[in-house]
Every structure is written in structure tokens, then in C-alpha cells.
Amino acid sequence: MKASSKSSAHTRFIPREEIDGCSAWRFSAMDGSEDAPAVVTETREPVIDGPSAEALHEIREQAHAEGYALGHAAGGQEVRDALEATVRKTAEETAVRMAQLLHNTREHLQKSEEQISRHILDLACDLARQVVRQELQCNTQHLKPVITEALAQLVDDGLPATVRMNPGDLALMKGALLENLGPSAPDFVADNNISPGGCLVESASTGVDASIEKRWLRAIANLGLDAPWNPENADV
Template identity: 30%
Template sequence: MSRIFHAGSDVACQPVRFADLEQAGGMGEGLFVPLWPAAEATDKSEPKPGDAKPAEKPRRDQGPAMTETAPELSEPDDVKNPESAVDLEAVKKEAYTRGKKEGRAEAEKKLHTSAQALAEALEQISRLRESLLLKSREDMVRLIMGVARQVIHREISEKKDIIVSTVAGALEAAVADDEYYIRVHPDDLEMVKDHEPLFLAAMKGLRNIYFISDENISPGGCKAESRGGDVDATIESQLGEIEQHLKRAVV
């Protein structure tokens, strides 16, 4: 059996065999005899254009057709159960809110503690400042009074007639009376006696002045005594008044 191949195509050919020349009785049927009927050959011939393509028979060695199954994709839990997704979101939101509140409360607590500590520190500084200022003012007053005493004592030692001004001032400050007792330092006694007529003329209604030597009275000062009251015009009392005025003005 042989097949005839045409260039560029492989077509189905009718199988033939060599005929027996003696039985054929000549060349009537030709040298080749088909092995199967022409109908089968026609069926196996190349399909004409427009004919339906015959279904291919499965090959024996091909085995049963394998059907591939696509893997099943599992849906996320939040898609299967939307309520669980909502609950999870609510839990997250609640946790965030609670954490924010706790953080804010902790920050406010620390801020309050810091503010309280700062207030206490400022109060201590204020007290210390007041103490320093008070001490400084007191020191300043003492310094001024020390300088004043030195100046006054120097003036008294250089000007013996200062006692005259002191006695005249004491009499003016005293309650009006007809007689006075004036206590002075022994060193000032002679000076005031020499000015007795001046004192009597300056005080209206004054008839008698008695000068008394008293070592307890500092030079330049005196005490005027009468039935209406006493006047302390000593140097110590005058300096004391000056000191009080300074303290009120400075402190």
C-alpha cells in the first residue's frame, strides 16, 4: 500500500493493490485495485469548503479528559460577617478614646503638680525677697541713725549753745504753766542759766524756771517738767523719733 503526497498538503489517499493480470484478463481495470469501496474513500477524502468539520475521536492513549477545578477563594471574615467588622471598629474606636482620655488625665495631673511646685517656689522666693528687703531696710535705717548720732554729737561738742535751742523748743511744746523744772547735763547748766531771762520773756505767763543738773541727761538735751506734764527733749528721744520716721518711710 502506498500514499500519494501533494506538495504543501497531506490529503487522504485511497489505498490500492496490484491486480492479478491473469485474473483481470487484460488491462481493463488497470494495474491498481482499491482495497475498500469508493464510498469509504470518499468519506475519508479531504472535506470540501463549507462542510462541517468532523468531530475528532478521542485517542485511546489519551485517557479520560481531566477537568481542572479553580481553587476556591475564601472570603475575609469581615466580608462573611459584616457585624464582626463593625464590632471590631467600635472596639478600636473605644480603645483610642479611652487611651486619649487617660493620657490627657495623666498630663493634667503632671501639669498640676508642676504648677503647684512652681507656686511654692515663687512663694518661697517672695518670702526670701521680703526678708532680704526688710533686713536691708533695717540695716539702712541703722546706718542712717549711726551717721546721725555722730553728726549730732560732733555738733554738740563744737557748739555749746545748742542746749539753748533745745530748752526753748521743750518750753514751746510743753503745756502752758507758770513754772517749769528743766533738767540738763552738768556741762550745760551754766549756759542755760545765762539765758534764763530769754526763756522767761519768750513764754507768756511763765514766772519761774528752775534748772536742775542731771548726769543721766546727755549733753545738748533736756527734760521739761511741770504740773501739766513732761516734755522729753533728750538727744536719745529725738534720735528715736527720727528712727521711727525712717522705718515707716523705708520699711
């Protein structure tokens, strides 16, 4: 049993990978007649192992991940650039629309203010007309200062003057007018064409229109209005 174990230990097969080099062996002649043979040494190139399948898989996975990351970054940048361009364009268009809207709103407000101001003036004009008419009906002496001022505007040429008045006004005021004006009182003539509250003072060379229509237009002209004394829609 021991001999068998010892013999098997020296007969083990040696793999090629464990042999670094080998040389041919020749037996020389016993008498020394043959030259010693040259020893040929076989040098075995070292075996370089390539990357394993697992390493190749990791390399591919890494390359794929890097490529995906680069592509994702480039694509994300393109998306961000496109989004920023869209947002910028939308903001510019919105700014233009808002500016136009503000401009139109300003114009509308200006027109509205003008219309409101005009309506207020028209309303004030209507109220003033009613007040004046009420005053003309209540105050029978309203024509005294008007006639006095009109007579003062006539040229003092010594010619007689004539005052044309509405018949109703003349009937109420003739006595008081003659009393106040004294000997220089003009001739008073009833004229149905003269509206109540007005008069025409005439002489041979000139005249003064003190009708209520003319005086009304002169009064409201200072307000930039041109409303007639008796408009078609006004209450008489």
C-alpha cells in the same frame, strides 16, 4: 490502511460530559403490529462547577486581610483613645502642679520682698543711728532747739521749769543756753540717767520727755519700725 483509519474514526469513545441527552431505542415490529414506543428523553442537569481551591484560598486571604485590617483599626483606635486619655490626665496633673508651684513661688517672693524690705529698713535705721551719734559728738549746740521747743510745749503757768541733761552735755552747753534764754532760763540739772543728746524739761504741773530714746522712737515710727536707740548688738 485507509479502511482501518476510517473504521477507527466511527468507533471513538464519547465521554459522558459531551452527551447532552439520550433516549432508549427500540426496534419496532416489521409488520407494524406494535405501537410505536414512547420516547423517553433523559434530561441531564447542567453541572455547576464550584470555586476552585485557588479561588477559595484567595477568598480566605481576603477575608483574613479584611478582618486583620478591621481588628488593627479597632485596636489602633483603642490605643489612641488610651494614649489621649493618658496624655490628657498627665497634662491636667501637670497643670495643677504648675499652678501650685506658681502659687507657692508667689508666696515665697512676697515673703522674700517683705524680708528684704525689712532688712533694708533695719540697715537704714542702723546707718541713721550712727549718723545721729556722730552728729551729737561733733555739734555741741544740738540741744538748743530741742530745749527751746520743749519749753514752748510747757503750760505757761508762771511756775519755774527744770531741764535735766547729761552732765557732759550740760558742761559744754550751759553757758550758751543761759545766754540765749536770758532771764527766763530754767534751772539746769545734771542727771547721769539722761543719755547724751537728750533732756527732760519739767515744771510743777507737766513735763516734756525730749530724751534721745523717745525722739528716736518717734522718728522711726513713721517707717513702721520699733528699734531701740541702744540695741544690745549696736556699737556704743
